[in-house]
Amino acid sequence: MKKVLLIALLLVTPVHADTPANDPETCADKEQRIMERLQRAEAAKNQGQVRGLNKALQEVRDHCTEEGLAAERQRRIAESxxxxxxRREDLAEAIRDGDKNKIEKREGKLAEALKELDEAQAE
Incomplete structure (x- = not known):
């Protein structure tokens, strides 16, 4: 009985795209993260990684905008x-069919999709 209630709750719970992220990543954050990796690569004398990170750093400096990052976050959230x-529709279909194996698989896939959505919203 509890499982049926949980499934019903998952099927009717709305997804909120407008949930604000706590601390959205900024271009400065991206640049800082790349610079930290670049320092580690230089210390390890990994020239291939240094070249790649220098290129990535230049790309961020040339093309990163806060608006672009926000649009990308919204795109990821919408996809999620x-x-x-x-996944909710697939689960509902499995429930209608009454196939226990399909229900369990669909529950797992829905849980995974919900986790990915939470991660996208937290970015």
Whole structure:
């Protein structure tokens, strides 16, 4: 009985795209993260990685905008929401069919999609 209630709750719980992220990543954050990796690569004398990170650093400096990052976050959230909705529909179909194996698989896939959505919203 509890499992049926949980499934029903998952199927009707709305997904909120407008949930604000706590601390969205900024271009400065990206640049800082790349610079830290660059320092480690230089210390390890990994020239291939140094070249790649220098290129990545230049790309961030040349092309990164806060608006672009926000748009990318929204795109990832929208994709995750669509995936959650698809997984909910798959689970509902499995429930209608009454196939225990399919229900368990669909529950796992829905849980995974919900986790990915939470991660996208937290970015």
């Amino acid at each position: 929401e669509a995936e959650v909705e698809e």
